Amino acid sequence: GQRSRQEEVSAISRGLKAIARELEVPVLALSQLSRGVEGRESGEPRLSDLRESGAIEQDADVVMFIHRKKVAQEDETEEDLKAEIIIGKQRNGPIGKVPVAFISRYAAFKNLATFEAPEDVLAMPDDEGLEEYGVDDGVPF
Structure with missing residues (x-):
């Protein structure tokens, strides 16, 4: 059958x-x-x-979810960048939440504890100077 x-x-x-x-x-x-x-x-x-x-x-063994309270808007604010990785299951460790920053232009996540979102990263007018914020544009996509 x-x-x-x-x-x-x-x-x-x-x-x-x-x-x-x-x-x-x-x-x-x-x-x-x-x-x-x-x-x-x-x-x-x-x-x-x-x-x-x-x-x-x-x-x-491990189940993780990426969660954002808000869907990205054209004019993102620092609050819009906030997301969290929810560890819903970890067979050999604790479960919990990890706060991260989401950079929509690159679909990249950064550690929220160490990430500072200056206006030029929020606006993303061009690619100049992004390396100092940990954004690597050398990827093929």
């Missing part, structure tokens, strides 16, 4: 876990979230929001 999507995702999740163990390497997988997170006042994702299968939650 035909397998359900949930069974397929479970099989993939188990397969990725087996590859990681056999090759002794970390394996990174991405998952969509269910729409349940949209109805939540805080908008923060939870393990139960992983879409299609509880197997992802069960098989993963």
Whole structure:
């Protein structure tokens, strides 16, 4: 018979876990979230929001979510730059939140504790001088 999507995702999740163990390497997988997170006042994702299968939650050693309270606007402010990495599961360590700064032009995250967002980085008029703020434009994308 035909397998359900949930069974397929479970099989993939188990397969990725087996590859990681056999090759002794970390394996990174991405998952969509269910729409349940949209109805939540805080908008923060939870393990139960992983879409299609509880197997992802069960098989993963670490589950992290990137969360921003606000969607980027044309005229970003320092507050718009704030995001957090939510560690929802860590088999051998603590869970919690890590505050980060999001630089939308480069889809880059920086440590919020050490990041200062001057006006020229917020406005991003050109690429000059960005290196001093830790933005490396030498990437191919």
